[in-house]
Structures are given as C-alpha cells and as structure tokens.
Amino acid sequence: MTESRPVLAVIGAGPAGLAGALAAAARGVRVVLIDSATEAGGQFYRQPAKGLGARRPQALHHQWRTWERLRAGLDTHLAAGRITHLSNRHVWCVEGESDGFSVHALSGPEQEESVAVRADGVLLATGGYEKVLPFPGWTLPGVVTAGGAQALLKGGLVLPGRTAVVAGTGPLLLPVATGLAAAGAQVVALVESAGPRDFTRGARTWAGAPAKLAEGTVYAAQLLRHRVAVMTRHVVVEAYGAERLESVTVAALDSEGRPAPGTQRRIACDTLAVGHGLLPHTDLAEGLGCRLDGPSVCVDDEQRTDVPGVWAAGEATGIGGSALSLAEGHIAGRSAAARLTGTVPDPREWAPAARARTRLRSFFAALDAAYAARPVRWTEQVTDETVVCRCEEVTAGAVREAVGTLGAGDLRTVKLLTRAGMGWCQGRMCEPGVAGVAGCTLTPARRLLARPVPLGVLAAPADPTAPQ
Numbered sequence: 001m002t003e004s005r006p007v008l009a010v011i012g013a014g015p016a017g018l019a020g021a022l023a024a025a026a027r028g029v030r031v032v033l034i035d036s037a038t039e040a041g042g043q044f045y046r047q048p049a050k051g052l053g054a055r056r057p058q059a060l061h062h063q064w065r066t067w068e069r070l071r072a073g074l075d076t077h078l079a080a081g082r083i084t085h086l087s088n089r090h091v092w093c094v095e096g097e098s099d100g101f102s103v104h105a106l107s108g109p110e111q112e113e114s115v116a117v118r119a120d121g122v123l124l125a126t127g128g129y130e131k132v133l134p135f136p137g138w139t140l141p142g143v144v145t146a147g148g149a150q151a152l153l154k155g156g157l158v159l160p161g162r163t164a165v166v167a168g169t170g171p172l173l174l175p176v177a178t179g180l181a182a183a184g185a186q187v188v189a190l191v192e193s194a195g196p197r198d199f200t201r202g203a204r205t206w207a208g209a210p211a212k213l214a215e216g217t218v219y220a221a222q223l224l225r226h227r228v229a230v231m232t233r234h235v236v237v238e239a240y241g242a243e244r245l246e247s248v249t250v251a252a253l254d255s256e257g258r259p260a261p262g263t264q265r266r267i268a269c270d271t272l273a274v275g276h277g278l279l280p281h282t283d284l285a286e287g288l289g290c291r292l293d294g295p296s297v298c299v300d301d302e303q304r305t306d307v308p309g310v311w312a313a314g315e316a317t318g319i320g321g322s323a324l325s326l327a328e329g330h331i332a333g334r335s336a337a338a339r340l341t342g343t344v345p346d347p348r349e350w351a352p353a354a355r356a357r358t359r360l361r362s363f364f365a366a367l368d369a370a371y372a373a374r375p376v377r378w379t380e381q382v383t384d385e386t387v388v389c390r391c392e393e394v395t396a397g398a399v400r401e402a403v404g405t406l407g408a409g410d411l412r413t414v415k416l417l418t419r420a421g422m423g424w425c426q427g428r429m430c431e432p433g434v435a436g437v438a439g440c441t442l443t444p445a446r447r448l449l450a451r452p453v454p455l456g457v458l459a460a461p462a463d464p465t466a467p468q
Helices: 015-025 064-080 146-156 173-182 196-207 210-225 283-288 321-340 347-371 396-404 411-418 431-438 455-459
Strands: 007-011 030-034 083-086 090-097 100-107 113-119 121-124 128-130 143-145 163-169 186-192 229-232 234-240 247-252 265-268 271-276 278-280 310-312 387-389 463-465
Touching: 007 015, 007 090, 007 100, 007 113, 007 321, 015 030, 015 064, 015 083, 015 121, 015 321, 030 100, 030 113, 064 083, 090 283, 100 121, 121 283, 121 321, 128 146, 143 146, 146 163, 146 173, 146 271, 163 173, 163 234, 163 247, 173 186, 173 210, 173 271, 186 234, 186 265, 196 210, 196 347, 234 271, 283 310, 310 321, 321 347, 387 396, 387 431, 396 411, 396 431, 411 431
Parallel strands: 007 030, 007 121, 030 083, 113 463, 121 310, 143 271, 163 186, 163 271, 186 229
Antiparallel strands: 090 100, 100 113, 128 278, 234 247, 247 265
16 A cells, blocks of 8 residues: 655755654654765764774764754654665755655765655755865865864864864864864864954843853863964964975954964964855755845745745754754754645744744854954955866966956856866855955856766666655
8 A cells, every 4th residue: 555644855964954854754754864974963963984983972072962862763763664764865956846856866886876756845954065265275285174174083083183273264163173182183273263352242142042152161161171272363374385284374364354464473283174164055955946045045934945845944044053953954844744744834833943043043143243243355365376266276366367357247257267166066165265266246056966967877767766
C-alpha cells in the first residue's frame, strides 16, 4: 500500500535543518534530510571522522548538550522510519514541478552520479559561507579562512599550524582563536578591525541578551588564560613567505579606516586564519526564484519564502548563529508539517521559539551594526599585483583596468572582461573581493546550478530516490 504522508525535503543538516526535520517528523510528515557531510551537525556541530577515534569530541564544541538532544531525536526518528538521512549528497538543483519538487543531488566518490528526491515541500537550511577579502600574500600556503581552520580542527582533529594569527572581523574569530589555543596551537595574536567603542551604542541590546554576554565573557577568559594578544582596531596589511607563510604585518587603523603610519608591526607565524564575516548561502533559493532582501532569503513569520511550498531557516535568511538557527528551523518544521498536511498552523504552538527569534534577530542586527560601525578601507591596501580571483589568476590590476580603462560599471561586465569569477567556484568565493576592488555593487547572481556538475550527470537521467 502506498504511503500517503507528505514528504518534506530538508536541505542541510546543521542546527536549522535538524530542528526543522525533527519538528516536521514529529507531526506526521516524512522527512528526507539531505546533507553534503558524512555526519549530521553542519559546521557548528561538525563531527570528526569516526576512524579518528576522538575520545572527547565535546572539547571542540560549544553547547554540546543541545547537540546531544538533536542527535538523540534524529536517531529516534531514523529508527522509526520518519526521517531518511541522505549523507554525502551535494544538492545542485531544486526543480519546482506541478505537484511538488525534485531535489537533485550529486553522489559517488567523484560526484559522478545524481539522484533525484521527490518531495511535496522543501526546507532550505543551507547555512552560510565565509566572506573572503584579498590582501597581498593571501594566496600563500598557511593562509586559511577562519572557518577552514575550525573545520580542520573539528572534522579532522588537525591543527593548521603551530604558531597562528587569527585576523579579520566578526564573532567567528573568538571561537576560532580559543579553539586553536585549546588544541595546542600558539595563538600569538587575535587581530580584530572593530574596536571596543564600536559596541557602546548597543549597550541596551547586550543587556537584553545575558546568555550572549556570558558566552563573550567565557571567550575573554580563555583568551586571557592562553595569553592571546588581542589587537582591536588593527588589520593584517600583508602576509610574507618564500614557499609558505612565515610572517604577517599588522597595523593600527586610524579614524578613516586606513593603516596609521608608524604602527606597523611584523609578527612571525606559520598560520594565518582570516575571516571577514559570513554571507548567507542562497544559490538554491535564487534558482527557485525566491525573493531576497540584500544577501538573505526573505521569509514570513512562518519561515515561508514567497515560493509556495518552500521554507527557509538559519543562516540562509540572515547570519545569526546556532540558537537563532534552531528557533527558525523549529518554526519552519512545524509550519511545513501543518501546511503539507492541509491544516492551518497555530503560531501559539511555537511562541517560545518566535520570542527567541525576535530577541536574537535584534541582537545580531546590533552586532552587525557594531562591526560595520567604522568601515575599513581595505581595497586601498590591495596592490595591482595581488591575485583577487584565484581560480582564473586575475589580479587587482586587471580588475581596475576593466573599470578605469574599459568602462566596466558592474560586476557582470568585470567578469566578462577579466574572467574573474569564471573558474571552478564560479565567483562564489571571489565575488566580494572582486566587487570591492572594482567599486561595484555586490548583487546576487541567479545561477541555474548551485555547484559544478559533470556533463555526464546533465546528460544522463537522474536515479530517482524516495524515502522508504
């Protein structure tokens, strides 16, 4: 007899996706949870490979008890057949059809195969990715993104180096610096371009988020314990090395966001973990035609997008951390379960999650404003010889020539004239840097495919997969 329960495809098994999957599965909906990683958890709860035999994985994580509850709930629903977890699947396209959706995902050792999951609704919990800004020396081996350093540590139990500088801006730098130090690296400096005065305007907001204040206090204590030098209103000017990173130069920022003369200081290190904040991952949402507000997917109070049958939760709707992702995912899962089973959801049923969502959105809006209070004129430090698109090896000089000499006035024209963004990543990593150097607005580019796909996959019929 054919199963009559509706199917919700949840794309992403981080905090938002897990919360949404558990909420929907508990309310009569079959859930197919699709994720690119081997284990559920996303970046925040990234798990070490089982073969590594990690004895205390909780030592690398915050909020471990929350993860244990999520993991236990997932195991219960998996055992009962209410959730099907498809791991190591890279979703490259979601097609809207007359009676639902087809979610196409790559699989296989070389991602040479594609499977299609039929679903009545889709929850996009695709998370975020790091904003990467170029600077002289950033292509040297030993220079990694802050999130990349964290992924190596959590997923591979590997230190990217022995002597590290953590630099850039944003709250991610704190867990990266403390995590590396706790794992045995010598973190000689945390270089943050924002300063203490940038956070004074949000005092009332900070007071309304005691848990976040306590979390910040813990990070501060850990930095002090590991003797990490914290350099606020500073920036990495350049990285140096022959075959790999050997040192960096940092400088204090003046009131205009430029390196102040006479403040440069050379710091020896073999690792630079650098990050400039996060951006919502919206490729799949853009492919479906969901409306965006700036870089984020627009949603209503139920986490519904303007495309019927599509919900979004977590960092895709705006960067806000794991607690906000959990609240949004829970609301989305409950709304989807009601809507897909033909009932009107009662918002009172998720009132606590809604209150948490409101409070946390306000907190992170104030946090973003604080970090952006005094912009850094980073493009002035990017020399013409600096590579800004690594896939196509396009320099800043070529981008500036496209604008100043050839008349490019938008990011697409710069791309056509220089090939910046035409490589393997299709601009996903270099677009912010190229746009900054070109002086162009960073506008979302609607891509048909959310990731590179082999031609053989496009030519062959997909192997249909359905929850059992």
